[in-house]
Amino acid sequence: MLITNTKVGRNTKALVAGVGERMLRHPEIMAFVFSAVDSISKELTSILKSPTPDELSLTEKEEKIEELMEMNQGLLQSMGVSHATIETVLRTTLKYKLASKLTGAGGGGCVLTLLPTCILFNYCSFPCASNAFYYSLIFFFFFIFFSAVSE
Numbered sequence: 001m002l003i004t005n006t007k008v009g010r011n012t013k014a015l016v017a018g019v020g021e022r023m024l025r026h027p028e029i030m031a032f033v034f035s036a037v038d039s040i041s042k043e044l045t046s047i048l049k050s051p052t053p054d055e056l057s058l059t060e061k062e063e064k065i066e067e068l069m070e071m072n073q074g075l076l077q078s079m080g081v082s083h084a085t086i087e088t089v090l091r092t093t094l095k096y097k098l099a100s101k102l103t104g105a106g107g108g109g110c111v112l113t114l115l116p117t118c119i120l121f122n123y124c125s126f127p128c129a130s131n132a133f134y135y136s137l138i139f140f141f142f143f144i145f146f147s148a149v150s151e
Contacts (some may be wrong), residue, residue, distance in 0.1 A: 001112055001113065001115065002098075002112070002113040002114075002115050002143035003099055003103075003110050003111070003112060003113075004093075004100075004111045004113065005091050005109075005110050006083070006085040006086060006089060006108055006109060006110065006111065007085075008083055008086075008107075008108030008109070009086045009108055010083075010104075010105060010106070010109055011107065012104075012105040012107070014107075015037075015080075015081050015105050015106060015107045016105065018080050018081070019079050019080065019081065022079065022106050028097050028109060029134060030079075031137060033075050033078055033079060036071070036075055037072065037075050037076075040045035040068050040071055040072045040075070043064075043068060044065065044068050046063055046066055047065060048065075049069075055059035058117055059116075059117070062114065062116050065099070065114055066114055066116075067099075069099040069100065069101045069112070069114060070101075071104065072101050073090065073100070073101035076101065076102055076106055080108075081102070081105060081106030081107055082102060082106055083102075083106065083107050083108050085108065086102050086106070086108070086111055089111045089113075090111065093111075093113045098114065098115070098116075099113070099114045100112060100113040100114070
């Protein structure tokens, strides 16, 4: 995962109040939105708990997680908790075919981006016993890049 700090402050109380107001205006629709968010969370939990015996299974798992992240972000947008800066980060990561979503209450803060295993292996295929150092370098690079994009 890549974490991008949008450096935008947020007022969680105001965001929660806005979602509550939307719930009062559109109770049936928002009930479906909350139900869909719950279903996505349950499916994600199931995917993460399932064993991954080979690289193909890992790729399939990552594709499902990407799709769930995109659906969840769409639902969060429909709740009114996204922000223009978050949307800028989402458009930027989408250019690189990476799935992203806001974290926490939204309205600013951070964005999570799934970095598929193939990206890490393509950039970190160094012949050494442990690639942890190189994974850290790649993570650091992406963090700096997307932090700069969000300013």
